[in-house]
Amino acid sequence: MKPHNSYVTVIISSVLILGWLEMRVAECRVASYADKFDYPAINCRKHSAVLTDFGGVGDGKTSNTKVFEAAISNLSHYASDGGAQLVVPPGKWLTGSFNLTSHFTLFLHKDAVILASQDESEWPSLPVLPSYGKGRDAPDGRFSSLIFGTNLTDVVITGYNGTIDGQGAYWWQKFHKGELKLTRPYMIEVMYSDQIQISNLTLVNSPSWFVHPIYSSNIIIQGLTILAPVDSPNTDGIDPDSCTNTRIEDCYIVSGDDCIAVKSGWDEYGIKFGMPTQRLIIRRLTCISPDSAMIALGSEMSGGIQDVRAEDNIAINTQSAVRIKTAAGRGAYVKDIFVRGMSLDTMKYVFWMTGDYGSHPDPGFDPKALPNITGINYRDVRADNVTYSAKLGGISGDPFTGICISNVTIGLTEKPKDLQWNCTDVEGVTSNVTPKACDLLPEKEQKFDCPFPDDKLPIESVQMKTCSLTTVSFF
Ligand SMILES: *[C@@H]1O[C@H](CO)[C@@H](O)[C@H](O)[C@H]1NC(C)=O
Ligand SMILES: *[C@@H]1O[C@H](CO)[C@@H](O)[C@H](O)[C@H]1NC(C)=O
Ligand SMILES: *[C@@H]1O[C@H](CO)[C@@H](O)[C@H](O)[C@H]1NC(C)=O
Ligand SMILES: *[C@@H]1O[C@H](CO)[C@@H](O)[C@H](O)[C@H]1NC(C)=O
Numbered sequence: 511m512k513p514h515n516s517y518v519t520v521i522i523s524s525v526l527i528l529g530w531l532e533m534r535v536a537e538c539r540v541a542s543y544a545d546k547f548d549y550p551a552i553n554c555r556k557h558s559a560v561l562t563d564f565g566g567v568g569d570g571k572t573s574n575t576k577v578f579e580a581a582i583s584n585l586s587h588y589a590s591d592g593g594a595q596l597v598v599p600p601g602k603w604l605t606g607s608f609n610l611t612s613h614f615t616l617f618l619h620k621d622a623v624i625l626a627s628q629d630e631s632e633w634p635s636l637p638v639l640p641s642y643g644k645g646r647d648a649p650d651g652r653f654s655s656l657i658f659g660t661n662l663t664d665v666v667i668t669g670y671n672g673t674i675d676g677q678g679a680y681w682w683q684k685f686h687k688g689e690l691k692l693t694r695p696y697m698i699e700v701m702y703s704d705q706i707q708i709s710n711l712t713l714v715n716s717p718s719w720f721v722h723p724i725y726s727s728n729i730i731i732q733g734l735t736i737l738a739p740v741d742s743p744n745t746d747g748i749d750p751d752s753c754t755n756t757r758i759e760d761c762y763i764v765s766g767d768d769c770i771a772v773k774s775g776w777d778e779y780g781i782k783f784g785m786p787t788q789r790l791i792i793r794r795l796t797c798i799s800p801d802s803a804m805i806a807l808g809s810e811m812s813g814g815i816q817d818v819r820a821e822d823n824i825a826i827n828t829q830s831a832v833r834i835k836t837a838a839g840r841g842a843y844v845k846d847i848f849v850r851g852m853s854l855d856t857m858k859y860v861f862w863m864t865g866d867y868g869s870h871p872d873p874g875f876d877p878k879a880l881p882n883i884t885g886i887n888y889r890d891v892r893a894d895n896v897t898y899s900a901k902l903g904g905i906s907g908d909p910f911t912g913i914c915i916s917n918v919t920i921g922l923t924e925k926p927k928d929l930q931w932n933c934t935d936v937e938g939v940t941s942n943v944t945p946k947a948c949d950l951l952p953e954k955e956q957k958f959d960c961p962f963p964d965d966k967l968p969i970e971s972v973q974m975k976t977c978s979l980t981t982v983s984f985f
């Protein structure tokens with residue numbers, strides 16, 4: 511795994527590159543790969559290298575796990591000297607799980623495909639997440655994610671829409687057969703980290719969740735195309751989990767589970783860990799997920815979820831738009847949720863709140879730990895071909911309060927259900943809503959708009975820099 515002597519930094523001038531490219535025309539022997547890119551990122555890097563510098567083989571068959579590890583370990587030494595970027599060139603790069611480093615960019619060429627290995631020995635195990643206490647597929651332990659990072663600062667995973675293919679079918683089959691001894695890996699996970707960007711990539715067929723930032727802050731996720739079969743198990747798109755200051759925008763997601771699932775830990779473990787997801791923006795998302803939600807809040811929400819701002823989102827052929835999932839035992843809260851502008855087509859439910867979601871990690875949960883669901887605001891919604899306008903089920907003795915719904919027009923399917931608004935244990939108001947809401951959400955005489963904050967969250971003012979990247983690899 512010794513890096514070749516071709517390691518080149520961006521110090522090489524473009525004059526040299528041009529001269530070299532001319533030379534290449536004359537003499538075809540020389541380089542396997544040379545390119546120049548501009549791309550937006552939170553931080554640019556002083557040093558760069560290509561995966562092939564470290565012996566990478568892009569034939570789709572040779573494992574590159576050790577190559578990724580060697581490359582990133584080498585580049586980690588430049589963290590305090592302007593940082594480094596690793597270019598994944600055109601090719602199919604088979605790999606197991608590998609770890610990221612700080613002040614680092616992983617850049618995928620548009621014709622690069624990172625292929626996840628189906629050899630379990632390429633996937634180290636990690637302890638279960640402390641805020642979950644148990645694994646979701648198997649109680650003890652979990653596989654490390656394909657691209658994993660912990661305790662990092664300033665990490666970018668981006669490209670010109672290059673692809674990461676989780677080859678999930680192997681794991682979905684094991685899940686269905688009940689053969690998993692550890693919880694399945696995610697595609698990308700960062701833990702205990704700050705300043706993260708994940709952008710301009712196509713992610714397909716994750717073994718389980720696709721993108722999982724947890725216990726982290728200042729996260730920008732944009733321009734992702736996420737694709738999985740609509741019947742694949744637990745292929746959530748993006749799961750911000752106990753994170754502060756997150757901006758998710760311009761993503762297109764087709765999946766077998768919630769397109770976005772906002773989380774913060776599970777029952778007694780999440781309550782004890784006590785780390786909320788807060789200050790989250792979700793905008794310009796397009797979602798297709800026939801059996802799940804465009805945006806789910808929960809079901810694991812035991813560290814609390816607060817200040818979520820969802821704007822200008824689209825769902826097509828999706829079970830529900832924004833769904834709150836919780837249960838007695840979860841504790842904590844979901845509050846100050848603001849949704850403005852949804853365009854929806856072919857939905858089972860527009861509004862859905864589930865207070866009896868169940869699904870507990872173990873019998874040790876406290877049934878008296880009741881969640882506080884309050885301040886839930888929806889406005890400016892247009893929906894077509896809907897089966898039920900709303901199913902809003904709070905918890906008996908713990909009603910969901912402060913629900914506000916305004917300026918909503920719902921067109922129904924050819925055979926709509928008679929009871930369009932099925933409400934229990936909820937309190938709130940509506941204005942200018944068709945069909946008319948349930949009695950628990952009375953229409954006010956004076957028309958009004960439900961609130962949406964005027965202020966900007968700090969993550970909205972983060973500006974991207976334009977980074978230039980020049981790479982040459984001779985091997
Ligand atoms: C990284 O690899 C290059 C190229 O082989 C080598 O010159 C350099 O010393 C390595 N750096 C570190 C810190 O290992
Ligand atoms: C990756 O990080 C995890 C968690 O810190 C650690 O257990 C594992 O050993 C690391 N893997 C490598 C190859 O360094
Ligand atoms: C990572 O950060 C967490 C939270 O600050 C800390 O508990 C843990 O020890 C750190 N891990 C490492 C490997 O530094
Ligand atoms: C990225 O690739 C996907 C899959 O090929 C494609 O559907 C999408 O339009 C591409 N996005 C951009 C911005 O080029």
Ligand SMILES: *[C@@H]1O[C@H](CO)[C@@H](O)[C@H](O)[C@H]1NC(C)=O
Nearest residue numbers: 548549550670710732733760
């Ligand atoms: C990345 O995606 C954003 C949209 O999210 C787009 O504005 C930008 O041009 C894309 N950049 C590249 C290098 O593809």
Ligand SMILES: *[C@@H]1O[C@H](CO)[C@@H](O)[C@H](O)[C@H]1NC(C)=O
Nearest residue numbers: 843845881882883884885908
């Ligand atoms: C729920 O949260 C709201 C807003 O923070 C607070 O006013 C209310 O007292 C809480 N309710 C319960 C039952 O804790």
Ligand SMILES: *[C@@H]1O[C@H](CO)[C@@H](O)[C@H](O)[C@H]1NC(C)=O
Nearest residue numbers: 851852889890891892917959
């Ligand atoms: C009502 O919502 C629609 C989108 O469904 C929007 O175009 C319109 O401006 C909203 N009306 C008001 C008064 O805000």
Ligand SMILES: *[C@@H]1O[C@H](CO)[C@@H](O)[C@H](O)[C@H]1NC(C)=O
Nearest residue numbers: 855856857895896897923924
């Ligand atoms: C309307 O929704 C039904 C499911 O309720 C679906 O079968 C049908 O294709 C949809 N129609 C249109 C025009 O999208």
Ligand SMILES: *[C@@H]1O[C@H](CO)[C@@H](O)[C@H](O)[C@H]1NC(C)=O
Nearest residue numbers: 901903927928929932933934
């Ligand atoms: C309304 O919701 C309740 C609680 O989930 C359910 O038991 C009932 O069957 C629903 N009613 C109709 C008519 O769908």
